[in-house]
Amino acid sequence: MAVPSLKTRAYLTKQRLYFLVILWSLLPSSSCSIHDVLVSRGLPAGLLPKEVKSYTLSDNGTLEVFLDEPCLTKYENRVFFDSVVRANLSYGSLSGVVGLSQEELFLWLPVKDIIVYDSKSGLILFDIGVAHKQLSLSLFEDPPLCKPQGILKNNVRKEKGFEAMR
Template structure:
């Protein structure tokens, strides 16, 4: 008889193959589910978080106003204005009491930061909790490392004098880049 375990809305059969493996039950399930359901689950989580924080939030709709308000918010948090995708925005929300921000886009997009040669993918829903020089519990953002898309969960500027911005994953891996690589492309072209 096979038991079914539901995690991330996917049925996984529990049979002798899993019981004999040399890894813990939970890490085995996480390993098996990597990539298959993460996007779907994160989208559900981000949508439900948006509903929770929407009540007392400042909400803007329409591409032009969303673009303007996103830049203002990034500037207020002392983060580079070119950090988030601003094309195709449908809605931007910010709950000042909780620090929760969300961006809703028409479609998933990819952007290449030319100065550092990195491709970044932005989902239709990007959410985070923001504070001075930091975005934490970030969802909807992935960076391409070699051949693998890695979810970014934290972005912060530890020491503004260093001129570095650090991107971290939920597993604790991180990489730092110059803040200047994430300045707004429109501003640079206007100079």
């Protein structure tokens, strides 16, 4: 069997490269927003704020969502997003959530799991450790605006206490 010349090998390598570029361009776009990913997995788009900068989703379902900074928003109660939120994403659920807390009776409790058992029920379940809270899915239709934590602190009026005594 004859060995191809150097010129022939370069031509074949170039053809393979063109083939790979064409094949790559035909693959589905990986530029889906995190909100599109949530909807494709049976969850509402509004579970995460508009301010999501980027995300990674591994083959085993590990999801990491990155925001520029921690922020606060409100669904039924106030919710705090850390700058990185992690969870295991499967159809209809985010389990083992880290970086998300919900205010309940003046306490901030970590959200552990978020589950939509049946979208037809119109309910979503938040597991906050000490309790399970069912909320209307309609609260999560659109991604909320999330305000940096410092902005909310600076808007609190300081009329009493040590600050007023200075």
